[in-house]
Amino acid sequence: MNNANQITIFDTTLRDGEQSPGASMTREEKVRIARALERLRVDVIEAGFPAASQGDFESVRAVAETIKDARVCGLARANEADIDRAGEAIAPAAAGRIHTFIATSPVHMEKKLQLTPDEVVERAVNAVARARNLCDDIEFSPEDAGRSEPDFLCRIIEAAIDAGATTINVPDTVGYNLPGQFAGLIGDLRGRIPNADQAVWSVHCHNDLGLAVANSLAAVREGARQIECTINGLGERAGNAALEEVVMALRTRRDDFPCDTRIETREILPTSRLVANITGFQVQPNKAIVGINAFAHESGIHQDGVLKHRETYEIMRAEDVGWGTNRMVLGKHSGRNAFRSRCEELGISFETAGQLNEAFQRFKELADKKHEIFDEDLQALATEAVAALEEEQTVSLVAFRCCSETGETPTADVTLLVDGEEQRNSAAGDGPVDAAFSAIQGILQLDVELLLYSVNNITTGTDAQGEVTVRLERGGRTVNGQGSDTDIVIASAKAYLNALNRLRRGASRTHPQTEGV
Ligand SMILES: CC(=O)SCCNC(=O)CCNC(=O)[C@H](O)C(C)(C)COP(=O)(O)OP(=O)(O)OC[C@H]1O[C@@H](n2cnc3c(N)ncnc32)[C@H](O)[C@@H]1OP(=O)(O)O
Ligand SMILES: CC(C)C(=O)C(=O)O
Numbered sequence: 001m002n003n004a005n006q007i008t009i010f011d012t013t014l015r016d017g018e019q020s021p022g023a024s025m026t027r028e029e030k031v032r033i034a035r036a037l038e039r040l041r042v043d044v045i046e047a048g049f050p051a052a053s054q055g056d057f058e059s060v061r062a063v064a065e066t067i068k069d070a071r072v073c074g075l076a077r078a079n080e081a082d083i084d085r086a087g088e089a090i091a092p093a094a095a096g097r098i099h100t101f102i103a104t105s106p107v108h109m110e111k112k113l114q115l116t117p118d119e120v121v122e123r124a125v126n127a128v129a130r131a132r133n134l135c136d137d138i139e140f141s142p143e144d145a146g147r148s149e150p151d152f153l154c155r156i157i158e159a160a161i162d163a164g165a166t167t168i169n170v171p172d173t174v175g176y177n178l179p180g181q182f183a184g185l186i187g188d189l190r191g192r193i194p195n196a197d198q199a200v201w202s203v204h205c206h207n208d209l210g211l212a213v214a215n216s217l218a219a220v221r222e223g224a225r226q227i228e229c230t231i232n233g234l235g236e237r238a239g240n241a242a243l244e245e246v247v248m249a250l251r252t253r254r255d256d257f258p259c260d261t262r263i264e265t266r267e268i269l270p271t272s273r274l275v276a277n278i279t280g281f282q283v284q285p286n287k288a289i290v291g292i293n294a295f296a297h298e299s300g301i302h303q304d305g306v307l308k309h310r311e312t313y314e315i316m317r318a319e320d321v322g323w324g325t326n327r328m329v330l331g332k333h334s335g336r337n338a339f340r341s342r343c344e345e346l347g348i349s350f351e352t353a354g355q356l357n358e359a360f361q362r363f364k365e366l367a368d369k370k371h372e373i374f375d376e377d378l379q380a381l382a383t384e385a386v387a388a389l390e391e392e393q394t395v396s397l398v399a400f401r402c403c404s405e406t407g408e409t410p411t412a413d414v415t416l417l418v419d420g421e422e423q424r425n426s427a428a429g430d431g432p433v434d435a436a437f438s439a440i441q442g443i444l445q446l447d448v449e450l451l452l453y454s455v456n457n458i459t460t461g462t463d464a465q466g467e468v469t470v471r472l473e474r475g476g477r478t479v480n481g482q483g484s485d486t487d488i489v490i491a492s493a494k495a496y497l498n499a500l501n502r503l504r505r506g507a508s509r510t511h512p513q514t515e516g517v
């Protein structure tokens with residue numbers, strides 16, 4: 001890759017990212033993130049706005065003292081005090097940059113700055129020249145360039161380059177531009193400004209219309225060679241272009257962009273997590289690259305495709321951006337192939353197609369009740385399915401209803417299929433489980449003693465399955481029964497019936513023993 005096609009990644013998580021309401025960071029937090037950005041191999045770290053506060057000055061200085069493998073930049077308005085403060089803050093950096101800006105759109109100049117265009121040009125030139133006396137790497141931004149007059153932009157940028165600016169950054173400050181329009185602006189400016197080739201062209205796009213990444217990439221086609229971006233797209237209002245999206249778009253579509261960055265992409269996810277943890281701004285599950293679902297597949301057709309050939313549904317490798325691997329989520333949209341594959345990974349094998357079908361059917365029933373099926377759920381349902389096929393269940397649960405109300409005695413209403421015939425009974429009890437067991441006993445009339453009742457949640461969360469074990473004794477014979485369900489009273493009834501089935505089957509045996517442990 002020749003240098004002309006190298007894209008400089010300018011990370012402004014610590015400056016524009018910090019401007020997200022609620023995302024303020026302490027000096028120590030900024031240094032931690034800066035270290036992560038260095039591992040990620042960004043080219044420039046904009047560490048803050050030194051004139052904003054003593055704390056931010058110290059943060060920028062601490063980052064400048066710490067970072068060795070990236071340029072450290074401080075932002076300054078176009079006035080002497082801000083520039084001197086920024087120069088002081090970045091002074092310890094191995095490589096430093098002062099970034100100065102002033103707004104150039106008619107509305108900003110007239111209403112906010114209350115300056116004439118001539119005065120704005122004069123301030124820009126003075127600011128760049130003053131900064132250039134403090135540092136030899138100077139970036140100049142005409143703020144709100146996306147809504148500025150191109151002719152005026154040509155004038156002020158040419159003057160800024162003459163005054164010593166080494167990078168010209170064109171911001172779409174309010175995220176107003178469309179990709180074709182923004183690319184056109186960059187091409188127009190680079191074509192018309194006589195000294196354009198004496199500076200690196202940069203873009204800084206906001207995401208108010210969700211176009212920050214698209215606009216940044218469009219600008220690359222017109223010669224922009226620095227992209228300003230933030231981790232997770234953090235930033236003022238709707239945020240900035242997301243670094244992870246820019247970098248992976250360039251890399252994944254190298255066929256279309258003859259450019260690359262020096263980013264160590266496997267550091268993307270750890271950096272994203274660090275920024276999310278420090279700021280408390282968690283990324284949405286479907287966020288590109290770093291969202292928990294970015295490399296997850298739940299629907300059967302996609303899972304089947306990915307299992308056969310990953311590229312059917314993946315354009316990037318999860319490992320390349322820091323995930324361990326892609327992820328198959330088992331849920332109600334999953335199919336047999338993904339189900340069997342995950343079971344095999346867990347060491348669960350089905351000897352017959354019947355066993356697989358029985359387990360898959362139970363899996364679908366459970367998936368209708370539960371958002372996500374975890375490995376522990378699979379273990380439990382596979383065991384149950386195989387046992388159900390191997391052991392003849394002479395009694396099975398057809399319907400169950402229980403009523404538990406404050407101040408009232410719990411009752412249960414059970415319908416069982418006993419040797420092919422439906423039987424129904426209701427009973428009261430000390431609790432819903434006790435009522436369920438009494439109702440079942442009322443039908444089967446077996447003289448059993450309950451030796452043990454235990455319930456465990458198989459996974460965590462309020463929709464987790466409960467796994468119940470009961471131990472029954474009858475005539476010197478002891479058996480265990482298991483049942484699992486998202487409803488623990490139903491899991492209890494299933495476990496009780498499982499144990500009763502075992503006792504009924506082995507009625508002729510008299511030696512004390514424990515079965516099904
Ligand atoms: C598009 C961007 O992201 S720009 C960067 C935004 N970041 C920040 O604002 C960082 C945090 N800011 C701050 O801490 C404060 O606003 C400070 C310290 C910078 C300035 O605070 P104050 O001096 O109290 O001014 P205040 O914020 O009320 O108003 C901004 C002033 O700067 C002026 N100004 C705004 N941009 C520029 C500029 N690029 N160059 C020169 N002056 C500017 C405004 O016209 C206004 O001037 P006025 O006081 O004469 O009306
Ligand atoms: C300071 C500038 C570059 C900025 O953040 C913007 O215009 O959005």
Ligand SMILES: [Mg+2]
Pocket residue numbers: 016171173204206236
């Ligand atoms: Mg900005």
